[in-house]
Amino acid sequence: MQVSVIVPTYNEKENIESLITQLLALLTGVHIIVVDDNSPDGTGEIADRLAVENAGRVSVIHRLGKLGLGTAYIAGFKEALAEGADLVCSMDADFSHNPRDVPDIVDKINQGYDLVIGSRYVRGGGSTQTLDRKVLSWSANTITRELLGLHTHDTTAGFRCYRRQALEGLDLDNIKSSGYSFAFEMLFRVERRGWKVGEVPIILPRAPHGGLQDLQERDCQGGEDGAVVGYRYPFAAAFPPMYPLLTKRSSLCCRC
Numbered sequence: 001m002q003v004s005v006i007v008p009t010y011n012e013k014e015n016i017e018s019l020i021t022q023l024l025a026l027l028t029g030v031h032i033i034v035v036d037d038n039s040p041d042g043t044g045e046i047a048d049r050l051a052v053e054n055a056g057r058v059s060v061i062h063r064l065g066k067l068g069l070g071t072a073y074i075a076g077f078k079e080a081l082a083e084g085a086d087l088v089c090s091m092d093a094d095f096s097h098n099p100r101d102v103p104d105i106v107d108k109i110n111q112g113y114d115l116v117i118g119s120r121y122v123r124g125g126g127s128t129q130t131l132d133r134k135v136l137s138w139s140a141n142t143i144t145r146e147l148l149g150l151h152t153h154d155t156t157a158g159f160r161c162y163r164r165q166a167l168e169g170l171d172l173d174n175i176k177s178s179g180y181s182f183a184f185e186m187l188f189r190v191e192r193r194g195w196k197v198g199e200v201p202i203i204l205p206r207a208p209h210g211g212l213q214d215l216q217e218r219d220c221q222g223g224e225d226g227a228v229v230g231y232r233y234p235f236a237a238a239f240p241p242m243y244p245l246l247t248k249r250s251s252l253c254c255r256c
Helices: 015-028 043-053 068-082 099-109 130-149 164-170 180-194 211-220 232-238 240-246
Strands: 003-009 031-036 059-060 087-092 115-119 160-163 197-201
Touching: 003 043, 003 059, 003 068, 003 164, 015 043, 015 099, 031 043, 043 059, 043 180, 059 068, 059 160, 068 164, 068 180, 087 099, 087 164, 099 115, 099 160, 099 197, 115 180, 130 180, 164 180, 164 211, 180 197
Parallel strands: 003 031, 003 087, 031 059, 115 197
Antiparallel strands: 087 160, 115 160
């Protein structure tokens, strides 16, 4: 079974080599796809070197600039599917997602799930973040679950693994969110189709500084298409009459 891991990057030169080395050691046959948004610190060049040193196991997608976290994942998903991946995982490059948790997530999805999420809100999961971050995250999850009618506990998490058939069935070209609300919309579409979602407990560390945070802050400000991080697209999809109320800018879910 071929497993691909999508890692969006922006200014992650301090992390990317260690992360890739750990992932390659943890999973036999894993293929890592780095999606770099033209990092000025040379992250893309480091990734290129690692791709040469680990031919067939590491590849790099270079984009012209910071185009948003959601679009980075979609670019990686498409590449993974084109290369024949059976399972496609997504994770952050800044070690807010522990690579040691990836095998557990893969094991879980092989138990018959279509999507598995690394979750803070199931037994054994948690966070070492500051109290204000915990409150913000809990609030975002609660609001999202209630408004979208979701059953998953951790709705904002980006640490995920999708079965190939799920990604193919979601029609990635039709995903409307380009920013951090991408996580909401993907989960909403999966649950709406009645597919099986599982959760694996993880511990989220204090929010790190650097590249990924820059990407998320850019998402919070809205992309070229006017998408906002808050609730614009997925909430509007669930509740069309509320669209005017849901298109206001909000940074509520940045780094949730």
